[in-house]
Amino acid sequence: MRPKMAVEICGIDFKNPVIAASGTYGFGSEHAEYVDLSRIGGIAVKGLTLEPRKGNPPPRIAETPSGMLNSVGLQNPGIDYFIEHQLPRLTEYNTRIIVNINGNTVEEYCRIAEKLQEKPVDMLELNISCPNVRQGGMVFGTDPDTVYDVTRNVKAHAGQPVLVKLTPNVTDIKEIAMAAEEGGGDGISLINTVLGMAIDAKSRRPILANVVGGLSGPAIKPIALRMVWEVSQAVDIPVVGMGGIVTGEDAIEFLLAGATAVGVGTANLISPTACMDIINQIEDYMKENGVEDINELIGSLIV
């Protein structure tokens, strides 16, 4: 018998717990040439803003040991273009659609949420953790009062459940997660990238034109696991865990630490089939270890 891989997050059922993480999967169309998107649990689209955004100058990417830095700076076509041109194509697939929303102000976040109210979107992901923009982004995600405030406001304008996406660049992640829960957040996703920097010793210059960027990939997995573990104990709402997941076993580790589902980001840059490979590897793990239902694994870490 095939193991049961379905999970439920904020009342929405996902056929499996693997979600393509925002910013690494575009709006799905490129990866659709490599995998059947209908087999992926969910897709978190590239971060969207009210108006189109150019993003930061290149170079925007640097390889670091077991990881990478990016400083894309939320280049995106804007929410209206997305709704008109990209969302219709995504809805042709049988997968959950999560829209990653971003703003310079609380009002901007709310207006995007409003525009999506009647649209065929399953969830919103409130990105208060982007390290690559001057206004908004991470600025909102590092202070508990601001997190509470922006979550509460967006909830009041949202037609779908809201995942609050947290930045690891804080002193106490539990406090931030609890503020998101109190603000009415339906779930938490974490972690976004870790603020970092790379320097070319020969030229004495930073590698990224933006000087600093967000670290992702296997290098951040231990940080992500620790934070998912802490947060899932501190709140009662579901947690979507991510940071450095490249294999099915990595994903299992996040489920054990308390995540109900996982996000796969940088792995999509290493291989366009990564999400599918990870789903298959999770299934193999379950068969080999006699796990009939994936829900048995969630939060079952033995300590």
Place this chain on the structure above:
Amino acid sequence: MKGPKLCKVIEKRLLADGVYTLVLDAPNVAKKARPGQFIHIKVPKDKSRILRRPISISDADCEGGSVEIIFQLVGEGTRLLSAVKAGNYLDILGPLGNGFTVPRNVSRLFLVGGGCGVAPIKFAASKFDHVQRTCFIGFKRGDDIYELPKFQKNSDRLLIATEDGSIGHKGLVTEILEGELKRNLPDLILACGPVPMLKVIQQLAGQYGVSCQLSLEQRMGCGIGACMTCVCAVHGDEGDYTYKRVCRDGPVFLSWEVMLDEAENGC
């Protein structure tokens, strides 16, 4: 479906100081490859170097099912790539990118390559053999020159520039290009090489009113157009600019659309 494939290394050779060529058994890539396209290669042996390396295709043999690449040692990733042996396997994705386009009305082509940019120009010279091709290739030193016989075979005229003057014109490849443009104009210029060289070619193409396609390089992520990391600035509406993806909208861009010397491009 498409996806990364493990491909056997058929041959490895040192072409010049720090420049290697690999021939890979990759029938599916060979069938589809167009000049200007690249393959995205996983760094062998070292899992901590997680990003693939985009490398231009320098030749493809449809019948034999093989693909050739030429690359320069620039860092640890390319060093590990140069350490593979015939019989080893490489994890590759591709062919990726748009490649050069030679419209039907073109009969005279100028092909310009500098340094590492010579590799895709070599492929273009052999593939676009239905038109008259003048090749301009430039190197720092005479010792850096590679694949000369192939260029001699695949071009109607071959002009060489070396900065040390040991072979051909002493100076830059753009100087011999300008000399030729003064005498006769082609229908199209295709170029690949370092940004300072491309800037001069862009300027010359504008000045002489010749259509021109430039192949760009950029630090790259996914290679398929999803992650928005490998961008370059292009002219937008009303004097504005936008960023396009080098991996998917490029690596070949129309000369007039790319902004090579803008602060927006991080240069």
